[in-house]
Amino acid sequence: MTQPSPTPGGASSDRTGRFVTQPNGHIAPLSPHMSIWRWHVTMTASILFRATIIASTVGVLFFIAWLGALAFGPDAYDTALAVAGSPLGLFVGFGLTVVLFSFILNGARHTYNDTGNGLTVKSATLLSNIAVWAPIPLAVLFWVVLFAVGRVSL
DSSP states (O other): OEEEEEOTTOGGGGGOEEEEEEEOOOOOEEOOOTTEEEEEOHHHHHHHHHHHHHHHHHHHHHHHHHHHHHOOOHHHHHHHHHHHHSHHHHOOOOOHHHHHHHHHHHHHHHHHTTTSSSSHHHHHHHHHHHHHHHHHHHHHHHHHHHTTTTSSSS
């Protein structure tokens, strides 16, 4: 099925830039882009979900390093614990906790949407706001509890 030419001269004479001639000669409108769509929190939630998947691979690398230190004996394990307990290690641990909570909340949002629920604009916005903003306070609360019960210290 061919698209009609927007003007008698085809896409080459289209001054709006909204049409393009495809390699097969068909005239087609350009797809909407960021200049047309306004930013919405659901876009942010979607991008963050993909970012948490990438960031979780960093967590897996740290887990593999911890297993390696465990396999190499007590001295290597003590060194790994010292690195994990350093300020930089705690910062990375906090970041991975944010990633974990983000992954859980976004996964729950996706699972809920997969049941056919939460697909209206209002509910999608609410669920996306929760998935975008809640991981940070949840991670802070988690680490406050860790410090309060003495599992982590500086």
